[in-house]
Amino acid sequence: MMIDKHTLAVVSIAGSSLDALGALYLAYDLLGGEHGPLRTLTRAVTYGALSGVGYGLAFGAVFGLASGVAHGITLAWEFSRASRHRPKPGIWYDAAMSAIRGAGFALGAAYLYGSAFGIVFGTLSTVGQTVAYRAGIRPTMDYLPAARPHLTKHQLLAAVNRAVGYGVNGYLSGLVAHQGKGAWSAGVKFGLVIFAVTVISSAFIPLVEWKADHVPEKGMGVFGVGLILIGFALQSVQYWLALFDVSIH
Numbered sequence: 370m371m372i373d374k375h376t377l378a379v380v381s382i383a384g385s386s387l388d389a390l391g392a393l394y395l396a397y398d399l400l401g402g403e404h405g406p407l408r409t410l411t412r413a414v415t416y417g418a419l420s421g422v423g424y425g426l427a428f429g430a431v432f433g434l435a436s437g438v439a440h441g442i443t444l445a446w447e448f449s450r451a452s453r454h455r456p457k458p459g460i461w462y463d464a465a466m467s468a469i470r471g472a473g474f475a476l477g478a479a480y481l482y483g484s485a486f487g488i489v490f491g492t493l494s495t496v497g498q499t500v501a502y503r504a505g506i507r508p509t510m511d512y513l514p515a516a517r518p519h520l521t522k523h524q525l526l527a528a529v530n531r532a533v534g535y536g537v538n539g540y541l542s543g544l545v546a547h548q549g550k551g552a553w554s555a556g557v558k559f560g561l562v563i564f565a566v567t568v569i570s571s572a573f574i575p576l577v578e579w580k581a582d583h584v585p586e587k588g589m590g591v592f593g594v595g596l597i598l599i600g601f602a603l604q605s606v607q608y609w610l611a612l613f614d615v616s617i618h
Contacts, residue, residue: 417441
């Protein structure tokens, strides 16, 4: 049995990150209690996990980590604004959120298909998302926290729009990277995977938002302990592999 060293590094980094997040949740009171930043952090962890796991299952651990971090940061910030009923942001805000997510996609795509593919994919992603934002297609559309998952018609149509856009993006990026027939398969795969992840994430948005505003203080502590235990388990993977003489390449 063999395991890729990059995958092992991603697992260890994820474990260290979860340990740090868990410590923050245990320090709930020190960070301002219910008026502190942990509600936003809760959103970041949840949205990052939803996106990261979804993309990671389809494209591998590196793509999942890069896209998960980017989506967690941006979606947490956007939904925190929406929960406080802040006014609609301007074009520079939209461009910044799009660029961060585009950078996450670019890093993951570059790891899979090469730097030329990644640069084009990330650039087109940033431009496309910014245009969609200005047209009113944004994650916070139809914002309404609820105690159960729910998907609106607008969110479904937005997911279809996103799938088509990223399908074309993957195809064009493949052409620039001189992948030939592989450009078609890349476009189809990106379109289908992004559609699936977008639909599932959008359906869980109402529940995540409701939970973020209703998690009790003790719940924060329990969540923190859980993150630390998961982080410890992930960090110990490298030692278990060494113990059982699993080859790393």
